[in-house]
Amino acid sequence: MKTKKILALAMSSLLALSLTVGCTNTSKEEPAAEGEKTYKVAYIARAQGDSFAAWLANAVKDEVAANYKDVQVDIFDGDSKNEVIASHIENAVTKKYDAILLQPFDSEAQVAPAMAAMDKGVKVITVNNRINDNDRAAAVDADPVDQAAKNAKLALEQVPQNGKVVVLMGPAGNMHSDKRREGWEKEFFAKRPDVKILDEQIANWNKDEAMRLMEDWIQTHGEIDAIISMNDNMCVGALEAAKAAGKTNILSYGVDGTAEACLAIKNGEMTSTTLQSAYELAEKAVKLTYDVMTGKVERDTIMVDCPLITKDNADEFIEIHKKAGNID
Template sequence: MKKKWLAVLMAMMMVVSMLSGCGAKEEASSEQKDGYRVAYIARAQADSFAAWLANAVVEEADKYENISVDVFDGQASDDTENALIESAITNNYDAIIIQPNNGEAQRPYAEKAVAAGIITITTNARISGIEGASSVDADPYTQAKVNADLAVEQIPQGAKVVVLEGPPGNFHADERLKSWKAEFFAKRPDVEIVGQEIANWNKDEAMNYMETWVQANDKIDAVIAMNDNMAAGALEVVKDNSQYDGILAYGVDGTAEACLLIQDGKMTSTSLQSAYALAEALLDTSNKLLTGEKEQIDIDIDCPLITTDNVAEYIEMHKKAGAIK
């Protein structure tokens, strides 16, 4: 009997520890003010775009006298992110902004937030079809298409390419891959895919796959990545190998790193998914929902193509924001 009660006690301690850990995963916060409390649950702060967006949200919140934002790191884990959503509900936040790791895994927890009467916003990528929730996002199909349209003209005949995917079930990952299939591969049947793997938006994972592909192939003409972080990882592997001078590489996000790679002629193009524009729209949306000006908002930001022709404009954007010194 004592052993049974000891086991129960240990289980209870584990639950308390997990919930306490959720509170401890707070990464940053805007200035605490009297007014509305917003929990921003980031997909993974180790992801360069997710970190950019989280920082932009905190900076944008400082412009609002009635809103303070606490940022929590989902660490690319569905279990962690879902626990953070539940913790935010328990802690009676006025609004919860969710950047999903896997939209379908987070769906029931976003629905719990709505059911609890908490303003719920999904972003990057939105979780569609949640009654009572709002969203701020970009169109991932178009983000990939502007790159694919360029690649149709640039990638040489009979080229060998590698493809780096985001996490399956993620709306942006799935739609960008769908776009590349329809807008590039369907139009260029001469192109051979010699490597295709899920690298989960992660630079290190992309590097590992690229190392394997370089060893297995006599040449690789292009890297087709569903985000900049993975494209940058693949390019890191071949940066000192003259055999890969002129390799083409495509991404999405328009991160500071990608813009610098494009400026240096190492990366071909990306499409901007401006964290600054998303953050501005997220705080404006939060304010309108919290103050009762609007009951539901669903909006998309633009996704212009960035190449060597216009990259200076976007490097200047990052410099003004302090992302490039």
């Protein structure tokens, strides 16, 4: 077991190195004048294999390259492992980064390494999730309860009487997953006691895990009226399994507003999602990181909006993805 952990950390470090090669500041603006400080930022993504996390990491890289000539950002892959993320945080301290911009995977597990980094003088800013019991780290986020509630209110009208649903959760301990589930409980399950939850499982934001779960659920339960997912990636995975089984009339709800989800909604394959724009998160998170590093602010929490995306307005968000190069 110890050998496997060492190998996993080694592989993650190699991946981080390969990502770093292409992710330092490549702004076309003039470089910082000689003698001026160049700020070093370590961006730690929860998992580059997660479509939203990859979207956000790319948006952070692009935002720095376009607008911050005196900032170097290096991107590291957390690989959905708390020990890997902790190692990246420790390495950022050792290598004297000015700031860590962290996309937390586990809101509790990242508290100790983040606080240790701050104790050693490295600024920590979180984006697209926050860490628990913290009044020190600045943050840019969206309201996960509201993200779920907007979908849940739509589902109230759409899920049939005595409907049967399955629920896909993000990682254990992830605040966004837990709070989205709270939003569904308050706005849907508490108001629809007729609805039966066939099963509820953790799929770790992962499409493949969600696909395997959905395959099992179809085998076990047969008819399923709705997929209630805490993010788009899992929702799309479950829908792919349903499609392969010949079941194409299942309602499905996600969160993120990824390009893949927006296309699925336009094509009538997915019902709705709520947007948390990686572009807006990146813009605000990089600016907040810069303001904290330069002493303009000590700490702030900034929230972004989360509009509902349905077939009626999917084209608007597909166009945004096209302009950003996420859709050809």
